């Protein structure tokens with residue numbers, strides 16, 4: 001069973017008047033890089049990268065550098081392929097697009113390996129602990145009119161009232177674009193909509209220095225938030241430690257980190273309580289298993305970051321199915337020692353429409369796909385439609 005073809009797809013969808021802000025950027029277009037790997041017996045595997053960075057660089061890494069090395073190799077040895085290609089890229093690509101590209105390839109090869117054995121990826125990873133995963137929503141971004149505080153707060157009240165009826169297990173709110181005092185008002189609206197005791201988390205996308213993060217963290221503690229994600233920039237390990245030491249709210253981070261080596265440092269240096277590798281960026285299933293070993297040995301729970309298409313959601317479900325309780329108890333408690341899945345609720349037609357059967361909530365959970373490989377079917381006509389969306393382009397009239 002040898003690799004015969006490798007093809008990348010750059011997907012892009014304009015979200016028009018639904019554009020929104022995180023603390024770092026305005027999103028008016030959603031994008032993704034999908035890889036399709038075909039074997040000499042006609043098996044097709046799918047992988048993904050490039051959802052929160054530009055999709056072109058990982059596509060170029062695959063097309064120009066990795067694909068020529070993949071053609072003719074065994075398709076059912078993803079860990080060996082990852083290690084070989086990582087070694088090849090080490091001198092120029094320990095982080096960033098090369099590792100995103102390797103992640104997409106790795107996911108596709110695990111998909112193929114599973115299909116070749118008629119088993120889901122979670123079985124190949126060593127066995128599932130759970131067949132469904134409690135889902136938390138990611139939402140409450142900022143609208144274009146975020147500088148009009150009264151209008152923004154009213155829109156947030158409407159959004160949270162609707163989200164509170166969707167049956168999510170927990171909800172994560174964006175913070176960091178506006179002054180702390182305004183975000184504190186936003187937290188209070190969210191708490192009011194979901195009610196006391198409902199699990200809430202906050203994500204600053206590294207908007208703060210350590211002192212401001214601690215000030216915000218006190219407000220999160222007062223509203224009984226369960227984690228504070230990316231309080232400071234990922235390079236500021238001292239800042240992470242300072243924030244974590246000052247606050248009782250657990251600190252989460254890692255979506256900007258790569259491979260076992262990046263997480264060895266982030267976790268080993270005491271920066272986080274919850275590690276958030278993105279399977280489509282940090283090194284696929286092959287590296288996730290090493291990251292989980294490092295995290296578990298430090299008493300850190302792994303809750304993968306997910307912001308991509310249905311392929312990314314399927315990959316996350318396959319992996320989360322296998323994650324141990326950290327620490328072990330007879331029965332897990334979601335968010336306390338039982339991992340959950342990030343279910344992004346911001347506008348993204350690629351996430352909602354790329355699969356033949358989209359993921360939907362069942363009792364606040366997403367079911368782990370049980371079919372061979374990733375266990376999902378890509379709608380190839382939708383893939384073509386999203387791929388054909390014209391690039392915004394550079395320059396011109």
Ligand code: CA
Pocket residue numbers: 203205229230255
């Ligand atoms: Ca995040």
